[in-house]
Amino acid sequence: MKRVLASMLLLALSACQPGETVEFADASIELPEDVVAFPVRAGSDAMIRNCSACHSPSMVLNQPKLKPDQWAGIIKKMKDVYKAPINRADEPAIQSYLKATSAPLR
Amino acid sequence: MCEDKSVMMSRRTLLAGGASAALALPVLAKDMVDLRLPGGPSLRSLDPAFPGKGKLIVQRVHPPLLETPFSVFDQGVMTPNDQFYVRWHYPMPTEIKVTDFRLQVRGAVKAPLSLALEEVVKSGEIIELAAVNQCAGNGRGQFVPRIPGAQWGPGAMGNAEWRGVRLRDLLDKAGLNADAKFVRFGGLDEPPVPDAPAYRKSVPIDIARRDDVMVAFAMNGEALPLLNGYPLRLVVPGWYATYWVKMLSDIEVLTSEDDSFWMAKAYRMPTVPVKPGDKDFPTTPIGAMVPRAWITNHADGDRIAAGKPIELRGIAMGGDCGIAKVDVLIGDKILCATLGPDEGQYGFRRWSLTLPDAVGPIGPRCTNVKSVSQPLEQDWNPNGYARGGVEFISLVQA
Known part of the structure; x- marks a missing residue:
């Protein structure tokens, strides 16, 4: 697990009084890596290629059971609003991967 | 306070308000949380840890979506910085x-x-x-029918x-x-x-x-x-x-x-x-928040001793103003909860109540000083924002 790299945050606070001093310090953190990957099955390569650059797989995997048209709407939003550079040739594989993700639990 | 004790509600209305059937808790792997989102998936990990943060429910690593475990809200009305939820739309x-x-x-x-x-x-x-500070989509994952988006349980707030x-x-x-x-x-x-x-x-x-x-x-x-x-x-x-x-x-x-x-x-x-x-x-x-209240010392499906009084406590918020009262709805009764100290009109406030028994769904209802009361049913909307209906739980007599 990656941890805080450097820098203690320092903020000297007194009671709310005139002349109060507040000091800011440089700060940095290192964010952890994903621990959850797309389950490997048909289409997982397309998911990694087109989705993982912008968000963790968990954003997809935590969604409730969605209908194919709901998933299609989400793909459209990713392209139209967020300008996701989704490869057109990968879209059928993405669609079927998402459909399988929403398959009824056994 | 709580002047409307005579109001009667049917059990059917209460059930429609969102109480789910009490279920035995599944045995969870270490460092997993079950948010009990209707229809699932409900399991979330407390890993990986984030710098400067204690145990948080990891909804998404990047960009970070980290939810405060609900047990934190039972510990006090202030939410510690290291357990305060996190929400970024874009890389931070x-x-x-x-x-x-x-x-x-x-x-x-x-x-x-x-x-x-x-x-x-x-x-x-x-x-x-x-x-x-409450995410507009706090509790989105609890709506029925379910709504795409960040699948928060109730802890996207502090x-x-x-x-x-x-x-x-x-x-x-x-x-x-x-x-x-x-x-x-x-x-x-x-x-x-x-x-x-x-x-x-x-x-x-x-x-x-x-x-x-x-x-x-x-x-x-x-x-x-x-x-x-x-x-x-x-x-x-x-x-x-x-x-x-x-x-x-x-x-x-x-x-x-x-x-x-x-x-x-x-x-x-x-x-x-x-x-x-x-x-x-x-x-x-979206703009101003709505009043809300939660039970914090029991979760839906908890087992309790039969025939003994039940101590309930929780938190409430007025939304965009202070709190006038919190009542607890149970069966066909409406009981007046005792409010804790007022630590600011925009903050959380404690409430508590001892019930003689706990048969049927139990839900706290906040009314704010503008006389806005929580509705009994959740106000579904297509983006799952501003959840504000009474949050019912059921306890199992053991």
Whole structure:
């Protein structure tokens, strides 16, 4: 697990009084890596290629059971609003991967 | 207080209000949490850990979506910084250099400003107040039918003591032009694809000039954690967190309503009642929060000893004003809870009540000082915002 790299945050606070001093310090953190990957099955390569650059797989995997048209709407939003550079040739594989993700639990 | 004890409700109404059948808790792997979202998937990990944070429910690693475990809200009305939820739309900057940081105040102003942090802090009187910061989509995963988006349980919220300078003082320092109508805020986070809409939010000028709207530099007596917006964050008490822009670096005064994506297309509420599947209804930007209350010392499905009094406690919030009362609905009874100390109208407030028994769904209902009461049923809307119906639980007599 990656941890805080450097820098203690320092903020000297007194009671709310005139002349109060507040000091800011440089700060940095290192964010952890994903621990959850797309389950490997048909289409997982397309998911990694087109989705993982912008968000963790968990954003997809935590969604409730969605209908194919709901998933299609989400793909459209990713392209139209967020300008996701989704490869057109990968879209059928993405669609079927998402459909399988929403398959009824056994 | 609680003058409407004679009001009777049918069990059917209560059940429609959202009580789920009590289920035995599944045995969970270590460091997993079951959010019990209807229809699932419900299991979330407490890993990986994030710098400066304790155990949080990891909804998404990047950009971070971290939920506060609900047990934290039973420990007190203030939410510790290391357990305060985290929500970023876009990749967050992971480094702040104090000497490089500037807060811009620009747009329809007489003299645009570019302020170093030490100048921001000296821009006016330093104020402090407790206020709940709640994601507009808090509890989205609990709605039925389910709604796509961040699948939050109930913990995308927290209450902190915020400390900062008034936004109004910064605006006055720059000098508002006569035609100033809205103020737009931006932070240091940027979209991963350059053409995507930058995260910008705006409020009407009368909200921006409120006495209690601040540019905060501290939270619970410490610097803001980087994950919660260090070094500066906008605080709009009583309004959803979508407006509380983190790593605040840009304040832009507008002469007309903001037509950019995050105001004109996202974070909007229907202005008429809607049903699942409805389309083309009028909407307006989400704004003020609604009253809410939760039981914090029992979860749905908990086992309790039969025939013994049940001590209940929880928290409540008034929304955009203080709390008038909290009643507890159980069976066909409405009982008056005892309120804890008032630590600020925008913060959480404790309530408690001892019940003679716990047969049937139990739900606390907050009424605020504007006489707005929580509805018995959840007010479904297509984006799962502003959840506010009574949250019922059922306890199992063992």
